[in-house]
Amino acid sequence: MEVEEIVEGIFGGNKRALARAITYVENDYPEGKEVLKRIYNKTGKAHIVGLTGFPGVGKSTIVSKLTQEFRKRDKKVGIIAVDPGSPFTGGALLGDRLRMDGFDSSKQLWVDPGIFFRSMSSRGRAGGLAAKTGDVARLMDAFGFDVILIETVGAGQSEVDIIEVADTSIVIMMPETGDDIQINKAGILEIGDIYVVNKADLGGAEKTEKWLKAMLMMDQEAVSLLEKTTHADEMAVESGRIYELLHKKGWIPPVIITIAERGEGIKELADAIEDHFEFLKSSNLIVERRKKRMSKELFDLIMDEIKRELTAGKFNYKEIIEKVVSNELDPHTAAEKLVKEMLTKG
Amino acid sequence: MRKIRVLVAKVGLDGHDRGAKVVARFLRDAGFEVIYTGLHRTPQEVAMAAVQEDADVVGISLHSGAHMTLVPKVINYIKEYGGDPDEIVILVGGIIPEDEFDELKAKGVDGIFIPGTPIAEIVEFIKEMVPKKKEKARLKKTA
Numbered sequence: 001m002e003v004e005e006i007v008e009g010i011f012g013g014n015k016r017a018l019a020r021a022i023t024y025v026e027n028d029y030p031e032g033k034e035v036l037k038r039i040y041n042k043t044g045k046a047h048i049v050g051l052t053g054f055p056g057v058g059k060s061t062i063v064s065k066l067t068q069e070f071r072k073r074d075k076k077v078g079i080i081a082v083d084p085g086s087p088f089t090g091g092a093l094l095g096d097r098l099r100m101d102g103f104d105s106s107k108q109l110w111v112d113p114g115i116f117f118r119s120m121s122s123r124g125r126a127g128g129l130a131a132k133t134g135d136v137a138r139l140m141d142a143f144g145f146d147v148i149l150i151e152t153v154g155a156g157q158s159e160v161d162i163i164e165v166a167d168t169s170i171v172i173m174m175p176e177t178g179d180d181i182q183i184n185k186a187g188i189l190e191i192g193d194i195y196v197v198n199k200a201d202l203g204g205a206e207k208t209e210k211w212l213k214a215m216l217m218m219d220q221e222a223v224s225l226l227e228k229t230t231h232a233d234e235m236a237v238e239s240g241r242i243y244e245l246l247h248k249k250g251w252i253p254p255v256i257i258t259i260a261e262r263g264e265g266i267k268e269l270a271d272a273i274e275d276h277f278e279f280l281k282s283s284n285l286i287v288e289r290r291k292k293r294m295s296k297e298l299f300d301l302i303m304d305e306i307k308r309e310l311t312a313g314k315f316n317y318k319e320i321i322e323k324v325v326s327n328e329l330d331p332h333t334a335a336e337k338l339v340k341e342m343l344t345k346g
Numbered sequence: 347m348r349k350i351r352v353l354v355a356k357v358g359l360d361g362h363d364r365g366a367k368v369v370a371r372f373l374r375d376a377g378f379e380v381i382y383t384g385l386h387r388t389p390q391e392v393a394m395a396a397v398q399e400d401a402d403v404v405g406i407s408l409h410s411g412a413h414m415t416l417v418p419k420v421i422n423y424i425k426e427y428g429g430d431p432d433e434i435v436i437l438v439g440g441i442i443p444e445d446e447f448d449e450l451k452a453k454g455v456d457g458i459f460i461p462g463t464p465i466a467e468i469v470e471f472i473k474e475m476v477p478k479k480k481e482k483a484r485l486k487k488t489a
Contacts, residue, residue: 016428019400027348090349091374097395098384110391116398121349121379 003031007038010143015116018143022118025135036135039142044290046078046141047277048148050166052128052188055154057172058198060099061260062269063151067100067115069270070147076114078140078148082130085121092121096151116140128152128159134297137165147273158187164293167286168276170269172196173212175204180211189215194272195255200265205257212255219252251279306342315341350476353401355383355392357420360410365440365461369405372465378403378472389416393423396434402476405437413442413450421454432483435475437468 001009001020009017024032051059060081067077081096097119100109109115120130129152130136137148152162162169171192183189195216197208254272258265280286310317315338323329329337354370356363363385370380381399383392396404404424406417417438421431431454438450439459447458456479457471 014428016397016430019398023348023351023400029348085379086374086377089375090377092379093370093374094379094381097399098382101384108388108391110387111394117395119379119381119399123349 003034003038006031006035010035010039010139011042013144018116018139019118021139022136025139026120026130026132028132032135036138039139042142043138044141046137046145046148047273048137048141048150048165048167049273050150050152050162050169051172052152052155052159052162052169052191053172053196053198054156054174054177057154057174057177058258058260059151059154059172060096062172062196062198062258062266063096063149064100064109065260065263065266066149066270066273067109069266071112071114073270075146076144077116078137078143078145079115079117079151080120080133080136080140080148081117081151082120082122082128082133082153084153085123085125085130087124090123092123094119094121116143116145122153126159127161128155129161129165134165155188157185160188160191163191164296167280167289168193168273170194170196170273172198173208174199175202175208177208180214183208183211183215184218192253193251193276194253194269196258196265196269197255198258198260200257201259201262209255209257216253216255251276251283309342315345349377349379350402350472351379351381351399352403352405352472353381353383353392353396353399354405354407355387355395355420356385356407357387357389357392357416358408358410358412359386360408360412361385362409362440363407365409366405366407369407369439369465369468373469373472376465376469389419390423392420393429394427396420396424397427397429401434402480403435403437403472405439408438408440408442411441413438413440414446414453417450417455418453430483432486433480435472435479437471439463 001017006017006021010021021032021035025036051063053059063079063081067079070077083092083094083096085092097117100117118136120133120136122130125131133150137150140148150162150166152159169191171188173195174197195212197205197212256265256269256272258269260266280289320329320334320338324331324334352373354366356366370382373380381401383395392404392406404420406420408416421436424431424434435456436454437457437459438455442450442458442460450458456475459468
């Protein structure tokens with residue numbers, strides 16, 4: 001398919017055009033970049049929601065149930081499900097799609113015109129996402145999806161790339177995955193706008209919930225709100241009373257208990273997702289967040305361009321390397337000189 | 347280089363998925379990106395997945411005897427959903443009587459692999475057929 005045909009297709013609701021655009025973008029084809037340039041001014045409307053958590057915690061099942069809930073609310077849903085690609089063979093087994101189940105037969109999930117599901121391999125990249133996940137979300141945004149759900153690779157403790165892409169990040173946990181010290185460790189548990197304790201039927205969910213809430217109460221924003229309350233005793237924090245109180249004031253991330261397989265807690269989760277989007281918009285935080293993300297993305301793109309120039313042999317790059325190796329120049333001076341030359345000569 | 351994407355599908359009332367899972371796993375190890383559909387999909391579901399996932403290969407596993415009905419349906423729905431079966435390598439695996447091979451192929455199937463096929467044979471077939479079919483489709487379009 002040609003760029004023109006794809007761009008028209010994306011604006012005209014042609015799913016094959018969207019599918020092909022994703023392939024081009026994912027494989028770094030020049031056509032992909034061209035499509036991205038052409039659709040950019042139609043992006044920025046969708047609510048991009050990231051879901052992360054350990055392998056097997058129920059991310060795909062929650063995605064499936066949330067999709068159904070949002071469809072009931074008449075929202076069109078795009079889904080990007082990332083699974084790990086092998087760093088050894090480059091292959092991947094993408095097995096998130098198969099959890100998309102359970103719709104009534106009159107309006108099946110897989111063929112619902114208001115849903116688009118794409119599986120992606122992380123292609124050996126660390127961080128929980130594929131390199132092009134953000135760009136794929138943009139394609140779906142331009143296509144006209146209201147909500148874009150991004151499911152990360154089953155994450156460990158430190159895969160936090162999702163916040164570079166999502167407006168709302170959801171961290172999913174389940175009972176018996178550690179005590180309060182585990183929950184207060186840095187990394188993935190710092191990034192949630194919403195926390196979910198899934199598989200609550202396993203028992204022990206209330207402990208995980210309590211620890212999560214206590215952890216959230218020690219967050220800077222919560223502490224600053226806490227200082228203004230009169231109930232700032234430890235017991236009140238522990239019991240979650242303060243938590244409930246503060247909830248109404250700023251955005252203290254809610255903790256939602258679910259049994260996704262049975263659909264329990266899914267409505268509440270969908271409500272929380274919508275509330276968070278409203279909060280982001282009304283507080284103008286959405287612009288702040290997007291600015292921050294764009295600053296990083298733009299920086300990466302600029303670096304890519306510079307790398308391309310240098311590896312193409314411009315600015316005497318190869319000669320300079322030789323000079324550094326033969327001790328004529330030190331690498332710090334070489335880098336400084338090179339950048340100066342780039343900036344003046346263009 | 348563009349990665350080859352393979353949709354491994356189970357269609358209809360057939361619960362025998364061991365073969366499909368084993369093939370999916372070995373294709374992963376051969377460096378392909380494999381999307382597994384899970385059990386009991388309808389031809390519509392498989393076709394829509396093939397379009398949305400932009401699959402280069404659709405491998406349908408059948409042990410139910412319904413291949414003559416279900417496989418052509420998948421191909422037709424791919425067309426109906428805007429996909430181009432000319433571009434996609436269509437494979438069938440499972441219990442397929444040999445005297446029906448020709449008829450299946452006439453209906454648009456590129457390769458049939460029955461139990462006992464060495465996995466390397468499937469891998470080689472895919473590597474050879476994917477560019478071949480795409481080129482053929484391209485020439486057909488420009489002609």
